[in-house]
Amino acid sequence: MADVQGAANSGEDLRASRRRLIAEAAGILVSAGGFGFLYGLAARDAGFSPIEALAMSTLGFAGAAQFAAVGYVASGLAWPGVVLLTALLNARHLLYSAALAPWVRDRPFVERAVAAHLLTDESFALTMAHFRRIGRADMWGYWVAAIAATFIPWNLATLSGVLVGGSIVEPRQFGIDVIFPAAMIGLAVGLVTGRREIVAAISGATVGVIVALVAGPAIGIIAGGLVGPAVGLLIPAAAAHETAPLGSRASAERYSMPGARYDDAPPEPGP
Amino acid sequence: MKTDLVLLAFLMFLVTYPSRALGLLTPGIDRLPGRALEYLQLVGPAILAALAAVAVMVVSTDAGPRFHFGLEWLAVGACLAVVAWRRNLFLGLVTAVAIAIVGRMAGLG
Numbered sequence: 001m002a003d004v005q006g007a008a009n010s011g012e013d014l015r016a017s018r019r020r021l022i023a024e025a026a027g028i029l030v031s032a033g034g035f036g037f038l039y040g041l042a043a044r045d046a047g048f049s050p051i052e053a054l055a056m057s058t059l060g061f062a063g064a065a066q067f068a069a070v071g072y073v074a075s076g077l078a079w080p081g082v083v084l085l086t087a088l089l090n091a092r093h094l095l096y097s098a099a100l101a102p103w104v105r106d107r108p109f110v111e112r113a114v115a116a117h118l119l120t121d122e123s124f125a126l127t128m129a130h131f132r133r134i135g136r137a138d139m140w141g142y143w144v145a146a147i148a149a150t151f152i153p154w155n156l157a158t159l160s161g162v163l164v165g166g167s168i169v170e171p172r173q174f175g176i177d178v179i180f181p182a183a184m185i186g187l188a189v190g191l192v193t194g195r196r197e198i199v200a201a202i203s204g205a206t207v208g209v210i211v212a213l214v215a216g217p218a219i220g221i222i223a224g225g226l227v228g229p230a231v232g233l234l235i236p237a238a239a240a241h242e243t244a245p246l247g248s249r250a251s252a253e254r255y256s257m258p259g260a261r262y263d264d265a266p267p268e269p270g271p
Numbered sequence: 272m273k274t275d276l277v278l279l280a281f282l283m284f285l286v287t288y289p290s291r292a293l294g295l296l297t298p299g300i301d302r303l304p305g306r307a308l309e310y311l312q313l314v315g316p317a318i319l320a321a322l323a324a325v326a327v328m329v330v331s332t333d334a335g336p337r338f339h340f341g342l343e344w345l346a347v348g349a350c351l352a353v354v355a356w357r358r359n360l361f362l363g364l365v366t367a368v369a370i371a372i373v374g375r376m377a378g379l380g
Binding site: 064113 | 272273274275276277279280281282283284285286287288290291292293294295296306308309310311312313314315316317318319320321322323324325326327328329331335336337338343346347350351353354355358360361363364367368369370371372375
């Protein structure tokens with residue numbers, strides 16, 4: 001924590017950093033709204049009711065995992081499989097949580113417990129940039145990033161999408177059926193930070209399709225999701241060309257929704 | 272109104288919250304073996320790619336799963352290209368939907 005205090009002098013003025021946070025959060029807000037709306041459409045197309053789609057957004061609150069859950073449910077995957085794959089897909093938050101911990105360890109336990117549920121790729125990216133600019137934690141900034149920029153628009157947009165989706169008689173004519181696979185492949189591209197990810201993605205897709213043709217889509221998805229990473233690990237670390245290790249600021253930016261770009265941000269000092 | 276999946280949403284919360292909270296609430300116990308962290312980093316791309324590929328290339332029929340080739344390939348491929356090029360997922364999704372709409376209006380797929 002001493003390093004955090006020490007870095008305070010080199011940080012920008014708090015108000016200036018908050019203004020910048022708000023500007024960056026506006027971009028996240030817009031994209032979260034658009035993406036959440038599309039999630040609502042896809043969920044409705046897969047048979048989710050408005051309450052079910054909204055429950056995913058409030059309780060799960062993880063875009064990629066929610067889109068994936070739409071696919072799991074549509075493919076008939078049993079709930080234990082859905083839960084297992086969700087746990088694996090969301091395990092990256094562990095790294096975000098660990099990266100934030102030194103900044104907020106002096107905050108009350110209950111506050112940190114609530115903050116944890118709102119920790120997403122986007123809130124991590126916005127918050128870490130803000131904390132590093134000012135050289136200390138500023139929970140006001142965290143709540144703006146996590147609630148105002150992400151949680152509220154994501155949930156409102158989900159509700160809008162699922163309600164609008166329910167009123168569309170022929171979803172296929174409006175291309176709604178391609179939203180899910182397109183979102184999945186787009187999110188996968190956003191997670192590629194080196195050769196290992198590329199190999200894992202291609203292997204996962206290949207194994208997934210082959211096994212799906214033999215044993216059904218649900219089994220194929222599990223097989224692809226579990227075997228793909230193992231194949232990716234066959235690439236030696238020296239040849240992986242990893243550009244954004246998980247949990248780092250660079251990684252957060254890669255995960256962020258469109259709009260979250262911090263090209264002129266300061267280097268990553270670490271608290 | 273159907274509410275079955277609310278329980279599934281709660282289960283998803285139960286397995287997601289620990290990874291979000293572990294580091295914040297109990298600093299120090301978040302250190303997993305390096306190989307496990309490397310594996311976790313690759314899970315996301317692999318699962319998402321598998322989901323996309325299965326959704327586009329496999330259709331369920333009464334006779335069992337069948338390989339499928341159609342307009343969806345083009346739409347999803349275009350989304351992949353746009354996201355890789357512009358780093359903008361929303362733009363990629365809009366592109367995919369637009370291709371699907373136009374293609375179907377033209378009688379493709």
